[in-house]
Amino acid sequence: MTDSLVRDHAALVAVVRSAATGDEVAFARLVADHHAPMLRVAFVITDDPEIARDAVQSAWTRAWLHLHSLRDPLQIRSWLIAIAANEARKARSRRRREWVVDISSQVEIDAPDQQGDALDVLDLRRVLRSLSADQRALIALRYLAGLDSSEIARHLGMSASGVRSRLARTLERIRTDLDIPPETD
Amino acid sequence: MIEPTPFERRLTVLLGRVADRVDTDVDAMAVTRLAATGALARGTGWTQPLEVPRAWLWTAVALALAAAFSAGLLIGGSGRSGPIVSASPTPGPTVVLASATVIAHYQGFHHGYVYVYGDGLVLSLNDRSGPWVLMERRLTPEGVDLVRSGAVEPTAFLDGSPQLPDSAWADSKVQPYKSPESAICFWSGASFAAPSRALSALPEPARALLRGKERTYTSDGYQRIEAECAEVTSTEARALAEILKVAGVELVPQDDGGFYGSIAVPAQGSTAAYDLVVWNNPLLPHGTWVLWGG
Numbered sequence: 453m454t455d456s457l458v459r460d461h462a463a464l465v466a467v468v469r470s471a472a473t474g475d476e477v478a479f480a481r482l483v484a485d486h487h488a489p490m491l492r493v494a495f496v497i498t499d500d501p502e503i504a505r506d507a508v509q510s511a512w513t514r515a516w517l518h519l520h521s522l523r524d525p526l527q528i529r530s531w532l533i534a535i536a537a538n539e540a541r542k543a544r545s546r547r548r549r550e551w552v553v554d555i556s557s558q559v560e561i562d563a564p565d566q567q568g569d570a571l572d573v574l575d576l577r578r579v580l581r582s583l584s585a586d587q588r589a590l591i592a593l594r595y596l597a598g599l600d601s602s603e604i605a606r607h608l609g610m611s612a613s614g615v616r617s618r619l620a621r622t623l624e625r626i627r628t629d630l631d632i633p634p635e636t637d
Numbered sequence: 638m639i640e641p642t643p644f645e646r647r648l649t650v651l652l653g654r655v656a657d658r659v660d661t662d663v664d665a666m667a668v669t670r671l672a673a674t675g676a677l678a679r680g681t682g683w684t685q686p687l688e689v690p691r692a693w694l695w696t697a698v699a700l701a702l703a704a705a706f707s708a709g710l711l712i713g714g715s716g717r718s719g720p721i722v723s724a725s726p727t728p729g730p731t732v733v734l735a736s737a738t739v740i741a742h743y744q745g746f747h748h749g750y751v752y753v754y755g756d757g758l759v760l761s762l763n764d765r766s767g768p769w770v771l772m773e774r775r776l777t778p779e780g781v782d783l784v785r786s787g788a789v790e791p792t793a794f795l796d797g798s799p800q801l802p803d804s805a806w807a808d809s810k811v812q813p814y815k816s817p818e819s820a821i822c823f824w825s826g827a828s829f830a831a832p833s834r835a836l837s838a839l840p841e842p843a844r845a846l847l848r849g850k851e852r853t854y855t856s857d858g859y860q861r862i863e864a865e866c867a868e869v870t871s872t873e874a875r876a877l878a879e880i881l882k883v884a885g886v887e888l889v890p891q892d893d894g895g896f897y898g899s900i901a902v903p904a905q906g907s908t909a910a911y912d913l914v915v916w917n918n919p920l921l922p923h924g925t926w927v928l929w930g931g
Contacts, residue, residue, distance in 0.1 A: 595645065609765055
């Protein structure tokens with residue numbers, strides 16, 4: 453481990469510990485650093501920016517209440533993202549609005565060379581909407597937040613093998629729904 | 638480390654583009670200030686306008702509780718050290734509370750909570766997989782003995798049903814619990830507001846319904862607090878909900894079957910208004926409710 457990494461880790465531990473004691477400046481640093489990835493994960497799960505924001509706000513409340521219970525401060529990122537995912541999952545299950553995607557506005561905001569991507573994004577959103585909130589949470593945690601199956605398992609109270617098998621089934625479902633042929637490699 | 642497949646790499650890119658659709662700008666200090674809410678810590682409360690966006694109000698309630706907890710103001714909060722997350726079931730000694738005896742209970746952050754009562758009633762709320770409602774099952778005296786002896790841990794009722802002999806179940810069907818009574822509580826700014834002070838902000842039919850029903854409760858859960866609320870039957874709680882809805886109050890349902898909603902109340906000597914939260918807490922058989930459980 454390099455000196456700078458040690459310093460970074462020490463600083464992070466100090467921030468988390470200070471925030472856990474009610475230090476507002478330290479807590480604000482956590483908000484500044486982690487609000488965006490939490491909101492992005494929550495949005496993929498809920499497909500609704502307002503529900504996602506509510507979910508992340510609720511996640512910060514939980515974080516404030518329970519930060520002192522986080523045993524390893526270096527796990528703060530995955531801990532916060534998992535809380536946001538959990539709140540988003542619950543919020544999505546509670547509030548079953550009509551899911552409407554404005555196709556025209558989404559294609560328009562993309563540059564011409566990205567329009568193929570935009571259509572893929574629309575297809576993916578359509579497929580995501582057909583998944584359960586649990587499945588979307590797993591996909592978002594793994595492929596958007598980059599948590600590995602052990603981290604997901606630890607925070608969601610599942611086994612790592614259970615996470616992997618559910619992810620595999622969900623990936624297969626997405627691949628089938630998107631009409632992508634299986635990979636042979 | 639397993640290399641991602643081309644499909645997984647493509648999925649990662651597209652998920653990133655999906656997530657780009659949400660605006661992630663945040664004023665971290667504003668969030669935190671609201672979180673800690675200096676006004677809440679200073680205890681401005683009832684007589685002061687609370688000029689925060691309505692959507693943030695409920696967060697402020699929770700954070701005020703956290704602040705009070707940190708300050709040792711809450712029952713059971715001071716003197717407790719280390720994690721308060723239950724890593725394992727915490728049956729503890731048998732405690733006799735209001736009208737029912739809790740023989741075992743469990744609470745786990747992001748997991749949920751379970752109460753097993755001496756008469757065989759088992760109440761559980763699974764915060765991990767849902768359904769996010771309070772559910773009930775019933776044990777026979779034999780089943781109660783299995784829990785009391787420690788052969789069956791309360792957490793076993795949270796993730797499905799424990800493998801028990803048929804003779805241990807009076808009714809193994811899991812169904813929503815309908816509490817016969819509720820505590821109607823009020824929150825303003827930094828603290829609970831006694832019904833006697835809050836009633837004037839309510840429509841007359843609500844005042845008539847709640848008047849003379851004050852009782853002091855100690856909530857259960859991670860943060861135990863004392864609050865003076867109004868005790869009503871479930872029928873009266875539903876009537877109150879209807880009265881508030883007619884008055885234009887938006888009610889938000891809660892996991893335990895309760896609800897909350899906020900009323901903008903003009904502050905004395907000011908053109909500003911503050912928010913009064915009306916909070917319906919269905920009572921558990923041992924005479925209280927769980928605050929931020931699970």
